Amino acid sequence: MxxxxxxxxxxxxxxxxxxxxxxxxxxxxxxxxxxxxxxxAEEGRYVESIHKDTGGRHFKNKKKSETREALLQRNVRILSSIAKSILPVKDDTLVLLVANPVDILTQLFQEISGIPRERVFGSGTFLDTMRLRTELSMRYNIAATHIHTYIVGMHGDLQIPLWGVGNVASVPVEEFFRLTEKDKKAIGDAARDKAYKIISAKGSTYYGIGACVAKLSAGFTQNRHQIYQLSTWHPQYGCYLSWPAVVSKKGVSGIVPVALTVKETEIVKKAAATIRFGVKNALNPKKSKL
Structure with missing residues (x-):
């Protein structure tokens, strides 16, 4: 060649x-x-085929040092008006939410619109997972495509890398890279805080999430049956949560049963409680208590 x-x-x-x-x-x-x-060309074609209708209404960008939860109140009215304005929709409609706080807004959109849960999902921790794999790749000179590990929970400060279930060529991630607790914290923090650094430098994270949307869109429209880290309904926690899920042209066809450690379970439960509170507070702001 x-x-x-x-x-x-x-x-x-x-x-x-x-x-x-x-x-x-x-x-x-x-x-x-x-x-x-x-x-x-292919991914661009599929992205262009997705109907995008906000009626001139745009979600507000995250401000410097602003938490994703603080952003919720600025975006919930816009979300509600969009959800109501697109109805009715065809039975095969898929809705991908790309706005923060994504886990809360995705559940709100589903509840307001009434579109089946398996057909409404958010970008979740997809980009965070890619950043985690890239961070490991850059530190240890192993192609990111061969690093299989995930970030779950609530996109933002309550997300957590699942070190115990990740692997490289079937070897556990922790063992393959000989990660110490200090290493895991530094790598996890780097993946989580990358968005804040990008926003501080240039105001937003357009390109990273744009690439993720292209890949997610192609995965659904091409019926790839791949596993992506999406904000999707998790029956065990009773809310939308960023979690590995199998996707197809019908939407989310199932979530991956991931085994969590005690510490990971505590963080995921806290994330789920925060999401449920955020949804309840958005719908009834004067009555909600965490």
């Missing part, structure tokens, strides 16, 4: 070569370029 540089045959999409010193390189192989071109 002939090598290609960044000339007319290069796709310009950066990638990390497995086993490299961690530097970002351009695409070098012709077939790789064709793959990237096809992928970009």
């Amino acid at each position: 002939r090598r290609r540089g960044h000339g007319s045959s290069g796709c310009g999409v950066p990638y990390r070569h497995p086993g490299s010193d961690g530097g970002i390189q351009g695409c070098e192989q012709r077939v790789h370029c064709y793959h990237h071109r096809w992928r970009k």
Whole structure:
């Protein structure tokens, strides 16, 4: 196979070569370029096919140092008006929420619209999970595509990496990377706080979440039956929660039964309680108590 540089045959999409010193390189192989071109075109086509109707109403961006919960009250009225205005919808309609606090807003949208739970979902901790895998990849020079670990809970300060169930080539993540408690905290904090650093630097996180929306949209519309970390209904906790779920053209077809440690369970329960309170407070702000 002939090598290609960044000339007319290069796709310009950066990638990390497995086993490299961690530097970002351009695409070098012709077939790789064709793959990237096809992928970009296909995902773009599917994203463009998704109907987006906010009637000129836009969710407010998160301000610097503002919590996602504080953002809720600024966005809930907009969400309600959008949810009511799109009805009625076809039976095969899928709704993907990409606004913060995403877990709370996703449940609110489902309750207001009445669209079946399996067809309403949010971006959840999908981007956070990608950031976690990228952080591990950059620190230890292992391709992120071979790192299988997840972040669950409530997107934001109550999200938690599941170190105990992650693996690299079937070897537990903790064992493969020889992670100490200090390492896990530093890596988890880096993944969680990445959004705040990006917002502080340039005002918003458009590109990261945009790439996630493209991938999620293609996963649903192409009926891939892949597992993504979405904000979806979790019957055990009685609310929407960011959790690994199987997706298809019919929506969320099931959640992954993940085994949690005692500490992880405590954080997830706290996240679920916060989400339930947020939903209740948004619907009845004067009557809610956490």
